[in-house]
Amino acid sequence: MRIGLIGAGRIGTFHATTLSRHREVGSLIITDVDAARARGLADRLGATAAPGMDEIYTRGVDAVVITAATAAHAELIGRAARSGLPVFCEKPIAVDLPSTLAALAEGEAAKTILQMGFQRRFDAGYTAAREAVRSGRLGRLHTIRAMTSDMAPPPAAYLPASGGIYRDCLVHDFDALRWVTGREVVEVYATGSDTGGAMYREADDVETAAAVLTLDDGTLATATATRINGAGYDVRMELAGELDTVAVGLDARTPITSTEPAGPTPAGRPWTGFLERFAPAYEAEIAAFVEVVRGERANPCDGREALQALRVAEACELSRHERRPVDVGEIADARD
Numbered sequence: 001m002r003i004g005l006i007g008a009g010r011i012g013t014f015h016a017t018t019l020s021r022h023r024e025v026g027s028l029i030i031t032d033v034d035a036a037r038a039r040g041l042a043d044r045l046g047a048t049a050a051p052g053m054d055e056i057y058t059r060g061v062d063a064v065v066i067t068a069a070t071a072a073h074a075e076l077i078g079r080a081a082r083s084g085l086p087v088f089c090e091k092p093i094a095v096d097l098p099s100t101l102a103a104l105a106e107g108e109a110a111k112t113i114l115q116m117g118f119q120r121r122f123d124a125g126y127t128a129a130r131e132a133v134r135s136g137r138l139g140r141l142h143t144i145r146a147m148t149s150d151m152a153p154p155p156a157a158y159l160p161a162s163g164g165i166y167r168d169c170l171v172h173d174f175d176a177l178r179w180v181t182g183r184e185v186v187e188v189y190a191t192g193s194d195t196g197g198a199m200y201r202e203a204d205d206v207e208t209a210a211a212v213l214t215l216d217d218g219t220l221a222t223a224t225a226t227r228i229n230g231a232g233y234d235v236r237m238e239l240a241g242e243l244d245t246v247a248v249g250l251d252a253r254t255p256i257t258s259t260e261p262a263g264p265t266p267a268g269r270p271w272t273g274f275l276e277r278f279a280p281a282y283e284a285e286i287a288a289f290v291e292v293v294r295g296e297r298a299n300p301c302d303g304r305e306a307l308q309a310l311r312v313a314e315a316c317e318l319s320r321h322e323r324r325p326v327d328v329g330e331i332a333d334a335r336d
Contacts, residue, residue, distance in 0.1 A: 001025050001290065004056035006076055007068035008032035008041045011090055011282075014275055015067055018286045020045040025290065029059050033068075057083050063293045064088070065286070070095060071161055074103040077114060077303075081106045086113035088289040091171060093306055095163030097331065100310055104303045115289050115299050116306040120176045120235075122284035125248035129239055130180045138241030141181065144221035145238040146173040149229035151255075151272055153196065159203035165192065166209060166313040166320075169225040174213075175301075175309040176237060177223070183215040184308070189325045190316035196228060211316050231255035232270025233277055 001024050005016050019025050028047040032038035042049035064080040066089040074094040080087040093100045107114045120126045148169045162168040189212045194200040196207025213221040232255030237248040255270035271277040291297045311331040319326040
């Protein structure tokens, strides 16, 4: 199999490394807006560097992996769809609803595959939580708590193009919440704090965010995120039911210390970032994409799944700005 990879940054490097080791990938062609960066990565991996995106499509690739900057995702998805190629794209499709819908429409018109990169669906902890919920082990769910806490803030220049903390960070929690429970979010009430510095206010963003989410069966969930958590990178989900409670992301490297005299303390070095924490999940999602392209499994996360998570994030932004509960149905797409 010959795969073209567009974007040789941090996550692109990780995915390129995974693909270069995959037994079914015989050839990997890498391109990036920074041609020197693409060449350097290709040289390290024994892959081929293409001088531009157009060259990806002249090399007879069987599929495309998109790990470019967020702003380019929708256009790149459309280009691959028009070429009739299966696509893996890191989230999001786009940071706004119209661009997302346009890219989805192109892919659906071309009847091509679009797999989105929500890696938590491949994490062992989230998978076990899903099984616990679906098996009935927890009984009726009554409370869910989700959180994403980055260790250090991004560069100020990143924020204006990120889409904001709900679309950039918490969208992962929204997707995981839907995937684990099998329920839809029907209403949100969100707020945020920008006390972390002027760069958040200048980007019309917040440094810390919180949302109360109501699921379609009445279950309540909270989702929180922060751009700076000095103890370490902390991503967790707790699901409490009438029979039992389980926690995702609670291990020896979770950056949390109990104040109880006999309470547990972290036994290992805290997680520092998403690539470290979710490395096996990132590898698994790319392996899954290869299987999808080969026709060996169904698409585990298509573009419509990404759209639903984005709609929740859009509802949270509207709620934060208007200081009111928002029905997710207000965030309509063209099919509503």
